[in-house]
Amino acid sequence: MAVNFSLEGKVALVTGASYGIGFAIASEYAKAGATIVFNDIKQEFVDKGLASYKAIGIAAHGYVCDVTDEDGVNEMVKKIEAEVGVIDILVNNAGIIKRIPMIDMSAADFRQVIDVDLNAPFIVSKAVIPSMITKGHGKIINICSMMSELGRETVSAYAAAKGGLKMLTRNICSEYGQFNIQCNGLGPGYIATPQTAPLRETQVDGSKHPFDSFILAKTPANRWGDPEDLAGPAVFLASDASNFVNGHVLYVDGGILAYIGKQPD
Ligand code: NAP
Ligand code: GCO
Numbered sequence: 001m002a003v004n005f006s007l008e009g010k011v012a013l014v015t016g017a018s019y020g021i022g023f024a025i026a027s028e029y030a031k032a033g034a035t036i037v038f039n040d041i042k043q044e045f046v047d048k049g050l051a052s053y054k055a056i057g058i059a060a061h062g063y064v065c066d067v068t069d070e071d072g073v074n075e076m077v078k079k080i081e082a083e084v085g086v087i088d089i090l091v092n093n094a095g096i097i098k099r100i101p102m103i104d105m106s107a108a109d110f111r112q113v114i115d116v117d118l119n120a121p122f123i124v125s126k127a128v129i130p131s132m133i134t135k136g137h138g139k140i141i142n143i144c145s146m147m148s149e150l151g152r153e154t155v156s157a158y159a160a161a162k163g164g165l166k167m168l169t170r171n172i173c174s175e176y177g178q179f180n181i182q183c184n185g186l187g188p189g190y191i192a193t194p195q196t197a198p199l200r201e202t203q204v205d206g207s208k209h210p211f212d213s214f215i216l217a218k219t220p221a222n223r224w225g226d227p228e229d230l231a232g233p234a235v236f237l238a239s240d241a242s243n244f245v246n247g248h249v250l251y252v253d254g255g256i257l258a259y260i261g262k263q264p265d
Contacts, residue, residue, distance in 0.1 A: 004240040008033035011085040012238065013077075015039055015067050015124060016094025018049030020193040021143065024227030025091055025234040030058040032235050034089065037080055039065040067094045067120035077127040086131045089139045089238045091186075092121035092165075097195060102156040110157040117161035118168065125172055125183075133179045139238050142169045144185040144249050146256060166249055173247030182246045184237045189253025190215045191225040200224065217262040221254030229254075 007029055014026040017038035026036045036058055040046045046062035053060035061084050065076040080087060096116045098109050121142050132138025147159040148166040165185065172183035190196060199211040216222055233252050236242050251257055 005235055006033050006240075007089070007235065007238055010034045010088040010238070011037060011080070012089035012091065013037045013039075013080065013087045013124075013128070014091040014093050015120070017091075018045045018062075019052065020195065021188060021191060021227045021230055022091065022093035023049070023052065024231050025093065026060065027053070027056060027058060028228075028231035028235055029089070029238060030060070032239070034238070035084060036060040037063070037084055037087070039063045039067070039076060039094075041066050067092075067124055068115045070123045073120075073123050073127050077124075077131075081131060086135050087128045088132070088135070088137065089141070090124060090128050091141045091143065091234070091238075092124055093143045094120060095143065095195075097155065097158045099154040099198070101154050105157065110160075113157035114161050114164075117158065118164045121165055122168060125168075129172075129176055129181065132181050133176070136180055138176075138179070138181040139242075140169075140172055140181065140183040141234065141237050142166075142183070142185045144169070144187040146187065146189055146251075146253060148185065148187055148249060149251075149257060169249065170247045177246050180243075182237075182242060184242070184245060184247065185249035186230060186234055186237060187249045187251040187253065188230055189219065189225050189251070189256045191227055191230070193227060196224075218259060219254045219256050220259050223254065225252065225254060 012029045012034040014022045016022050017026045018040045030036050043064050046064055050062045063076045065072050098113055125140055142165050144166050145162040148162040151159050169183050169185045201209055230252050233250050
């Protein structure tokens with residue numbers, strides 16, 4: 001029996017997928033046969049996203065929605081179900097980061113990161129699971145992080161959120177696996193997107209950003225990841241090929257989590 005990686009006939013919602021990792025995942029889902037739905041906070045970003053998908057031959061469906069707004073999410077999911085179809089695949093991709101030393105971080109900033117990176121995956125998953133149960137199957141993929149496993153200076157809120165997202169993934173697996181819903185995490189390493197641009201920018205003297213060199217020394221692959229590096233693993237987790245994979249976080253990190261770091265020469 002050929003393993004089924006096809007997404008033909010499936011409706012996939014990828015949150016925050018106007019660009020970056022979400023866009024790369026949604027684009028690959030379209031190539032695998034899925035109908036693509038995405039959201040962004042503002043119509044102008046949704047329009048830009050629609051144009052980007054169209055430019056690569058994908059007729060995506062875009063919705064304006066702030067994933068932290070539960071009423072707005074519920075309204076968006078109802079509109080998607082009416083206009084596109086029941087959501088078979090949800091990728092909780094939308095996310096933010098604030099890089100601030102913890103003792104300098106306001107509680108408001110901390111809460112905002114938790115709201116987008118952890119509360120929102122709860123809100124959106126809660127909105128789509130009932131129809132997945134009715135339909136008899138579903139796939140939920142939460143975009144975790146190296147910070148689901150590791151800490152580092154200035155990212156306390158983000159690490160707390162992504163660590164929580166790993167456990168939310170395991171809990172959705174535990175509660176809804178009986179309904180043929182698989183919930184897994186996808187854990188990117190350091191990927192070249194707008195979110196990490198500040199960590200890679202060339203210094204005034206033309207030298208590499210110190211963090212750029214740091215990450216290369218911590219990555220056996222000796223390179224930053226591209227969003228496209230995540231596409232294949234994301235298709236696997238969205239397809240029938242992973243129907244007995246549940247509560248797992250698949251790290252796509254070039255080996256960072258396995259590696260203590262480049263030893264001194
Ligand atoms: P990005 O380039 O900053 O894109 C984030 C996307 O999320 C944007 O489209 C953004 O929309 C959207 N978004 C943010 N807040 C939102 C909200 N409240 N409602 C709806 N959409 C919202 O980030 P990325 O690098 O592609 O990362 C995508 C995901 O991967 C995030 O969860 C991130 O934590 C995770 N991740 C990234 C890396 C990495 O190295 N890049 C590694 C591990 C995990 P706007 O444009 O409107 O802000
Ligand atoms: C940072 C980076 C990381 C990446 C990613 C690593 O400031 O350390 O933004 O958090 O975004 O989460 O997996």
